Amino acid sequence: MKRRFTWKLLTPAILFLLTAPLVSCSRSNDPEPEKGAVSKMTDQAAEEIGEKIRTPIDKARAAQETQADRNAVIDDTVKKQ
Numbered sequence: 001m002k003r004r005f006t007w008k009l010l011t012p013a014i015l016f017l018l019t020a021p022l023v024s025c026s027r028s029n030d031p032e033p034e035k036g037a038v039s040k041m042t043d044q045a046a047e048e049i050g051e052k053i054r055t056p057i058d059k060a061r062a063a064q065e066t067q068a069d070r071n072a073v074i075d076d077t078v079k080k081q
Contacts (some may be wrong), residue, residue, distance in 0.1 A: 035043070
């Protein structure tokens with residue numbers, strides 16, 4: 001019984017000790033290759049498109065916040081009367 005218990009504890013530890021060096025050495029320290037001209041242009045176009053999409057959304061949110069502030073002022077005024 002004691003022998004089975006010992007092996008149940010030692011087996012995962014042994015497997016960990018055998019696989020840990022393999023996993024830790026698998027990382028490469030090679031620098032990433034530089035992007036080509038096409039990739040740079042694609043990234044720039046994606047950023048511009050994203051900005052053009054976000055601008056109207058941000059303006060709509062600002063207008064919504066302004067309207068909510070106005071409604072709060074009107075509600076306060078009505079409550080005071």
